[in-house]
Amino acid sequence: MTTKADIDAAQKAIDAASNAIDKLDLWGLYDCAWQANNNYQRIIDYNREQLEVTDDEQ
Secondary structure, three states, X not given: OXXXXXXXXXXXXXXXXXXXXXXXXXXXXXXXXXXXXXXXXHHHHHHHHHHHHHHHHO
């Protein structure tokens, strides 16, 4: 049977895990990775466009 003490202990464990995750700042890392990926894609697209312009000129 689950007791109030069990529930309180589980809540403390959840809070501790949540606090640890906040300290890791996973969302910040995700955002950073997404922005880097987005910027790399822009560079690739830009370079592709430049290659097409160069091909057109030849």
